Amino acid sequence: MTSPHTGPAIVTRGLTRHFTSRKQTVEAVQGLDLEIGQGELVAFLGPNGAGKSTTLRMLTTLIPPTSGTASVAGHDVVTGQRDVRRAIGFVGQGNGAGHRQLGRDELISQGRAHGLTRADAHRRADELVADLDLEAVADRKVSSLSGGQRRRLDIAMGLVHLPRVLFLDEPSTGLDPQNRINLQELIQRLHTETGSTVVLTTHYLEEADALAGRVIVVDHGRVIADDSAARLKSGLGDLVRLGFDSAASVDRAAARLSRVPESRVDVTSESVDLRVKDGSAMVGEVLADLAADGVPPTRVEVARPTLDDVFLDLTGRSLRETQQTTDPTATTRTESEVAA
Numbered sequence: 001m002t003s004p005h006t007g008p009a010i011v012t013r014g015l016t017r018h019f020t021s022r023k024q025t026v027e028a029v030q031g032l033d034l035e036i037g038q039g040e041l042v043a044f045l046g047p048n049g050a051g052k053s054t055t056l057r058m059l060t061t062l063i064p065p066t067s068g069t070a071s072v073a074g075h076d077v078v079t080g081q082r083d084v085r086r087a088i089g090f091v092g093q094g095n096g097a098g099h100r101q102l103g104r105d106e107l108i109s110q111g112r113a114h115g116l117t118r119a120d121a122h123r124r125a126d127e128l129v130a131d132l133d134l135e136a137v138a139d140r141k142v143s144s145l146s147g148g149q150r151r152r153l154d155i156a157m158g159l160v161h162l163p164r165v166l167f168l169d170e171p172s173t174g175l176d177p178q179n180r181i182n183l184q185e186l187i188q189r190l191h192t193e194t195g196s197t198v199v200l201t202t203h204y205l206e207e208a209d210a211l212a213g214r215v216i217v218v219d220h221g222r223v224i225a226d227d228s229a230a231r232l233k234s235g236l237g238d239l240v241r242l243g244f245d246s247a248a249s250v251d252r253a254a255a256r257l258s259r260v261p262e263s264r265v266d267v268t269s270e271s272v273d274l275r276v277k278d279g280s281a282m283v284g285e286v287l288a289d290l291a292a293d294g295v296p297p298t299r300v301e302v303a304r305p306t307l308d309d310v311f312l313d314l315t316g317r318s319l320r321e322t323q324q325t326t327d328p329t330a331t332t333r334t335e336s337e338v339a340a
């Protein structure tokens, strides 16, 4: 572990990265100003191409910023590259471990590469094998492991040197739902036990919601929201969706509902959506009002807001609909960019 650093784990000021692709400039990350405290567990959430991986790759020194600054564990990512690398663990989207090696040997080699003695590297490998539930598979070739086992081994590789800040780029992409939940529990446990700062990127709304104390929503290279999942959602209010059997009823109900204080009304051809702070408590009164007005709804739904609703509210697009399957080979681009 590197010497103690007392300030924020991560600070960025105007952090920007452009790429040139087919003579076009891609503004992948546009002026990020962030401060992430030590011990936070933060999720970067956003659609494909939002700039999540590019941000992580700058913070982990894999690519330099085009402009702006960033420091991690007190070290500048450009001038203190080596110190940053010592202080962090990074688990990228590709698999870090060699295919033909045994999992445990990979961990030992990694420990040696970080300067541990042979005995310490063995001890650390044993600890990680136990911590990440790899006992049954650690002495098998990496190529024979399942996707979930591979991800756990990758995370173990990133933890060998007890990093103060751990970066995980889409840790659960490609895993089935059960393995995804197992991995989330593991990340939460590691975070609680080690107290290290964890920054992960994800497409999965549920993952960000369940795991992170803080959710930073990015779109088109910019931060569009930054708060706890609970606060982001409660700011939006519940959705009360009321269905009607005619357009005339929709119009009449919408006019009536526009008088509900501190609410928002959205109209579709068959329904009126009311956003209101405590939907379950309000719905009885709303139904009574509409019945008194001669427009009782034919269907009623009350839903708690999701992070997707937050994204929809901020951008007019659904994050769920912008999600696509990520091609892991499409993101394995590091060497040329380090030199860029």
Ligand SMILES: Nc1ncnc2c1ncn2[C@@H]1O[C@H](COP(=O)(O)OP(=O)(O)OP(=O)(O)O)[C@@H](O)[C@H]1O
Pocket: 019, 020, 021, 026, 027, 028, 046, 047, 048, 049, 050, 051, 052, 053, 054, 055, 203, 326, 331, 333, 337
């Ligand atoms: N090496 C590169 N050359 C050209 N453009 C790039 C390069 N790397 C990233 N980009 C572009 O920068 C933008 C941000 O990409 P980035 O990979 O950071 O997004 P992301 O939010 O991580 O997306 P995903 O969820 O798909 O991984 C995209 O438009 C992407 O095509």
